[in-house]
Amino acid sequence: MHARFNPVRDCFHDLLASGRESGASLAVWYDGQPVVDLVGGSRSSDGPDGEPWRADTLVNVYSVGKPVAALCLLILVDRGQVDLDAPVDRYWPEFRTPATIRHLLSHTAGLPAFPVPRPAAAIADWALLAGDLAAADPEWTPGTIAGEHAWTYGHLTGELVRRVDGRPLSRFLAEEITGHWQLDFGLGLAESDQRRCADLRYGDPRWPTRKLGEPGSPRARAMGNPAGGLDLAVLNSPLWRGAEMPAVNLHATASGLARLYAGLLAGGVLDGVRLVSPELVAEAARVQYDGPDLVLDRQVRWTLGMQWEPDGSWGMGGIGGSSAWADPERGYAFAYATALLAEHDRVDELAEVLHSVL
Numbered sequence: 001m002h003a004r005f006n007p008v009r010d011c012f013h014d015l016l017a018s019g020r021e022s023g024a025s026l027a028v029w030y031d032g033q034p035v036v037d038l039v040g041g042s043r044s045s046d047g048p049d050g051e052p053w054r055a056d057t058l059v060n061v062y063s064v065g066k067p068v069a070a071l072c073l074l075i076l077v078d079r080g081q082v083d084l085d086a087p088v089d090r091y092w093p094e095f096r097t098p099a100t101i102r103h104l105l106s107h108t109a110g111l112p113a114f115p116v117p118r119p120a121a122a123i124a125d126w127a128l129l130a131g132d133l134a135a136a137d138p139e140w141t142p143g144t145i146a147g148e149h150a151w152t153y154g155h156l157t158g159e160l161v162r163r164v165d166g167r168p169l170s171r172f173l174a175e176e177i178t179g180h181w182q183l184d185f186g187l188g189l190a191e192s193d194q195r196r197c198a199d200l201r202y203g204d205p206r207w208p209t210r211k212l213g214e215p216g217s218p219r220a221r222a223m224g225n226p227a228g229g230l231d232l233a234v235l236n237s238p239l240w241r242g243a244e245m246p247a248v249n250l251h252a253t254a255s256g257l258a259r260l261y262a263g264l265l266a267g268g269v270l271d272g273v274r275l276v277s278p279e280l281v282a283e284a285a286r287v288q289y290d291g292p293d294l295v296l297d298r299q300v301r302w303t304l305g306m307q308w309e310p311d312g313s314w315g316m317g318g319i320g321g322s323s324a325w326a327d328p329e330r331g332y333a334f335a336y337a338t339a340l341l342a343e344h345d346r347v348d349e350l351a352e353v354l355h356s357v358l
Contacts, residue, residue, distance in 0.1 A: 004357055005036050011353045015346050016040045023053045023198055024338040024346075027258035028354060031331050032266060037255050043198035043339065045236075056184065058251040059198040059337050060235060062318030063150070065250025068185070068260070069157045070105055070284070070305025071276075072172050076164050077101070078280040084304075088156075091163045094134040099142035104149075104156050105304040106288040110138025111156065112147040112295050113221040120228030123243045126168070129226070130159040140294075146302055147294035150222040151229060154246025157305075170244050181270045183259050185252030188244045197251055199236045200320070203342030211319055218295045223319075248318075254335040257324040261315060261333035265326040285314045285326075323347045330358050 001009060008028065015021035023041030027034065043057045044050030076082040082091065084102045088109075089095045099109035114129060115136040122128055133155055139147070149156060158169035165172060170188035178186060186193060202208070208230035213219040228234030229248060240249060263270030264285075267278035284304045293300040301308040306325075308314045315325020315334075320341035326333045334354065336347050 001037075002035055005354075007353050007357055008036050008350060009038060011350055012038050012040065015349070020342075021338065021346055022047075022201060022340045023059075024336065024340070025053065025057065025059075025254035026350065027254040027335045029258050029262035029265075029333040030358070032262065034255075034258070034262075041339075045199040045201045053198065054196070055255070056196055056253065057198050058185070058189070058193060058196055058253060059322070059339050060200055060240070060248075061250055061252050061257070061322035061324075061337050062248045062320055063148075064252065064257065064316050064318040064322045064324050064337075065187070066153050066247055067305040067316050068173065068177075068250055069154045069169060069246040071177065072161050072169055073101070073105065073157045074280060074284055074304060075176055075276060076161065078276045081164050082160070084283075088160065091160055092134065094131075096135060097138040097142060099138065101160070102288065102304070103142040104160075106302045107146045107149050107153070107293070108143050108289055108302070109149065109156065110140045110142050110147075111136055111152050112139065112149050112218060114152055114225045118226040120226055120231070120234050120239070122226040123228065123234075123245055124239060126155070126158075126244055130155050133159075145294060146289050146291065146300060147218055148222065148296050148300075149247065150219075150295055151225065151245065151247055152222075154244070154248070158244065158246050168244065169246050177275065178256070180273050180275060181259060181263055184256035185250055187246055187250055189241045189251055191238075193251070194238060194241045197241055198339040200232060200339050200341055202232065203340050207341050219297065222295045252337055254324075254337040257335035257337065258333050261324055261326040261335065265328060265331075265333050317344055317347070321346055330355065332358065
């Protein structure tokens with residue numbers, strides 16, 4: 001690692017030494033080159049004496065996976081197989097909500113929650129959950145307001161990919177994205193990949209209750225169904241790791257996520273391999289909606305699959321503290337993947353230190 005970035009390394013190690021972090025990976029690309037690639041702590045929940053976090057340790061990064069699901073669909077847009085402003089039912093005839101592909105990608109389609117209460121076992125039943133969404137009535141007129149499609153986003157984008165291309169999202173991702181760009185992350189993990197997963201753990205036992213918010217609130221409905229999405233017994237099980245819940249169960253390394261954003265930052269090309277056109281990247285990173293978000297309960301600028309920040313950066317954070325983004329102004333791509341479900345203060349500090357050395 002170049003000495004210039006030593007303060008970032010020191011900050012990462014301080015988080016572990018202080019107990020504010022128990023196991024994580026951090027990766028940064030700057031000016032088209034990898035400059036930080038760190039792992040530390042334990043990948044098991046046995047504390048500091050547990051199995052050490054390794055370079056190939058995967059961890060569930062929650063909503064950090066949403067831009068990845070969006071990118072699968074956007075590749076089909078880039079190839080001319082999907083029209084952003086076409087109604088969803090052109091490709092998915094059973095879909096009742098009068099939303100366009102653009103509405104769906106920008107969280108304005110009006111389907112922020114699965115409409116039928118389902119148990120944790122439903123996580124493994126793609127057809128059931130996609131069917132629930134197809135038959136649902138929207139909660140608002142599509143395109144008029146946003147509400148993060150917290151658990152539903154991956155099934156909406158993934159079913160469209162399946163209808164147009166024929167492959168499930170996990171296979172499309174592996175064959176069209178991660179294979180071409182050598183990215184270490186995936187959906188619907190095979191047993192061999194499940195063996196290298198870190199166990200999620202709570203920074204505070206009240207974390208799940210706090211994150212769901214008021215019973216019956218838009219947030220609680222969006223994040224509480226199917227059951228189990230904030231429950232460690234489910235999250236650390238083969239059921240969750242082997243299922244496809246693309247909005248929330250991408251399992252990733254920070255280095256894989258940073259490579260992805262480095263390629264997007266370079267206009268869709270990485271190591272000489274072009275994945276998408278520069279025009280597609282520009283459209284995907286452009287603000288599509290700027291206003292209140294009913295689920296997040298704050299102002300949000302949504303692009304096609306990502307959040308846009310006032311400093312011009314674009315990417316996505318996940319509930320629990322993982323995050324990945326590109327900063328075109330400063331010229332870097334950043335990714336942090338953690339097993340300790342807490343707040344985003346760790347990422348904020350690391351980004352602050354990074355900005356200070358840039």
